[in-house]
């Protein structure tokens with residue numbers, strides 16, 4: 001890698017300050033309008049004290065890092081964004097602010113879920129991706145804004161997604177109630193239920209995933225996910241809203257119909273959240289024989305490869321066994337990583353969040369106008 005290219009060097013201090021300053025501002029807004037901006041389910045997972053401490057750390061770090069960047073005269077505008085947003089957050093009450101009383105509202109946004117999830121994902125993945133990268137690249141690589149927009153949308157509308165998924169699943173499940181089977185599954189130990197749940201959910205996911213690849217109108221939605229040209233922890237967020245709801249419903253359906261205990265389902269939800277991010281991460285991990293047992297980053301990276309031999313194989317997200325059973329297993333070449341990622345016909349998927357959101361609904365003729373300008377590497 002040539003270190004001295006024409007592009008000016010980015011200051012870590014400035015960008016971190018901007019991210020933390022803006023996050024603190026959003027955090028203070030969550031304290032002011034909890035009933036509107038925070039999701040009831042996620043709020044139950046953390047304490048007010050925890051949110052307040054996190055906010056204080058964010059504010060101090062944004063001020064310190066931003067000031068250092070301004071003094072060093074690097075990325076001053078970005079650094080000032082951090083300092084000014086942190087200042088605004090302090091003016092709005094800062095870390096000593098009281099939670100406003102929460103009235104019950106039918107709908108709320110998951111702004112707290114977005115801020116806290118982004119903070120911890122970045123905290124964990126940015127350093128380990130730097131240490132174990134398949135390809136050395138900045139977290140602010142091409143199209144990071146697009147992927148952040150997807151991350152934002154899937155978190156902020158968490159409640160709406162949950163409502164849509166629960167409603168569609170419950171409607172179908174009502175036709176398939178099977179009390180005796182449910183009772184026998186609930187009598188199993190939780191860890192057995194968990195393993196069974198992973199198997200059933202992954203089978204449902206992989207069957208739908210294969211349909212996405214083989215049915216043209218479904219592919220248009222899934223092509224958005226495959227349009228990422230850079231793979232990292234954030235790239236996995238790029239999923240069309242229609243795909244999010246369809247996939248989550250079809251994965252939840254067997255779990256509801258079969259009546260797994262909530263402990264087993266919750267453990268599954270944690271696993272899928274973790275493995276979905278890990279599978280896309282820019283992590284050079286070679287697991288040897290374990291790659292036959294569990295889906296690893298390499299397994300899923302090859303599913304995203306711009307390589308005709310691997311485009312329609314390896315649909316599982318947890319267990320390669322599912323692909324073996326479906327006849328769609330193709331072991332990636334040992335210890336190798338794909339040379340390039342993305343859809344085979346780059347011109348079919350536009351760049352940017354909104355063009356990608358509309359793309360599946362438009363006629364094919366308009367696709368040419370969106371030929372990715374960002375992908376000229």
Ligand SMILES: [Zn+2]
Nearest residue numbers: 209213222303
């Ligand atoms: Zn796919």
Ligand SMILES: [Zn+2]
Nearest residue numbers: 225236280300
């Ligand atoms: Zn993927």
